[in-house]
Amino acid sequence: MKQGIFTVQSNKGLTDNVFEIKLTGDASGITGCGQFVNILIEGFYLRRPISVCDLNGDTLTLVYKAVGRGTEKLSAMLPGEKLDLLTGLGNGYDLSPSGGAPLLIGGGVGVPPMYLLAKELISQGKTVLVILGFNTKSEVFYEEEFRSLGADVRVTTVDGSYGAKGFVTNIMNEKAYSYFYCCGPEPMLRAVYRESKTSGQFSFERRMGCGFGACMGCSCKTIAGSKRICREGPVLCKEEILWED
């Protein structure tokens, strides 16, 4: 983990409430894809944890949804403004078990961490299958960005207004895959867990206090005992997950 001051380079809307912010600063604390940063927003006490979407040298790309007053304020930040970030938080994805044709499934704001992962896997010569799930056409983002990486991309919308109609699980087993990675809302994670034919990894979201393992605010129970989503997570293996209630 590193603390650093980052400068906003750009901050633009991708949909009505999803934004892409590019920041420059010392990003050397980030050691892998699937990690997150924790952003201090002026006027708010706790930091906002947001997953890393892309990293190019000292330029960090984050894609986030404005869901409350803190992220709304973030969405109004202008180029040149500064942000205090804790970087390199969480374990990130383990790429080693991916096999030759990994499947990446992102739902809503679970899509962004899949981008850097897809980029890394493609650079390793893997055939990457991507399924992006949204509620409706107006919420779709990053389809072209994934395609530009060279991934085989499919989109689903719950209402059928774009791509395949229904949930990501409706089409996830149409093509064979060697392993899977998944990030999105918990009902989607549970459905993918049930339908998946191989082993895989899930990225979880929790309300956090600190984001670096001190407060125990985000603990969850796993087969291997209690884990902190911010520290031993946010990525958990399929085999270790214990769904609560």
Place this chain on the structure above:
Amino acid sequence: MGRLSVELCGTELENPVIPASGTYGFGYEFAEYYDINILGTFSFKGTTREPRFGNPSPRIAETPSGMLNAVGLQNPGVEKVISEELPRLKKVFHKPVMANVSGFSLEEYTEVCQRLDKEEQVGWLEVNISCPNVHGGGMSFGTEPRSAAEVTRAVKQVTTKPVIMKLSPNVSDIGEIAAACEEAGADGISLINTLLSMRIDLRTGKPLLKNVTGGLSGPAVFPVALRMVYQAAKAVKIPVIGLGGVDSAETVLEMMMAGATAVQVGAANLVDPFVCKKIIEDLPVTMDKYGIKNIKDIIGGAQV
């Protein structure tokens, strides 16, 4: 003896800055970021007899200038604290540590204290009778002078280490509880634990915390904490550790002027992992600004 040094129950602290229990784990997370030996000491994660997972999620919520937590004393239990956490801590922290103890019965408090009493690394036992997030224990001991005194007496019988009783702000007369602990043999008191609070999620119409209520901490509580430290310090002669919303050299000095011998820093560690280091570095300059030569000279200076 530097100008920041204070004496806490017979042990010299290099400075009065102590990370508060529950915000600093067992120290080694922070030891990755800076040398934690610069601290006066720190109070480790509240320890119970059995391992505890704590409360269901969500157990954190934000508030204006602060936060709510309902973690519910998650800890690995005293056995693992002694066999795993303390040996790990020993590698990165070479000063006496404050052992924070919690319980659900008199027997549990005494058993955990008895076991930690044998640990050479432990310099003080901080006995938490003020956790608002557990049922049937915790705070229920700290909201009434008689039960607070009972826990104090029971613990004092099983240890030779200084016993610091950690008090709840959720009481009507803090002086009375502080005095009851002193009379029962406490070597010190620390306050305040968090203030019982809640928030509601407008989207769901339900409490934000699964536990419904939680404890409020952060700068929002500082003036309340300061007032209670002032009142407790007036009521007792034993040392008082002040905590609640401390996040700067200035707030450390205010707490000490109110009557605190040492000061704990809690929620601020979660927002800025380097805050204690910054406070310790800022103290001499801030003391110069206000004409304070030695920090111990200001303890209780604001008492009227």
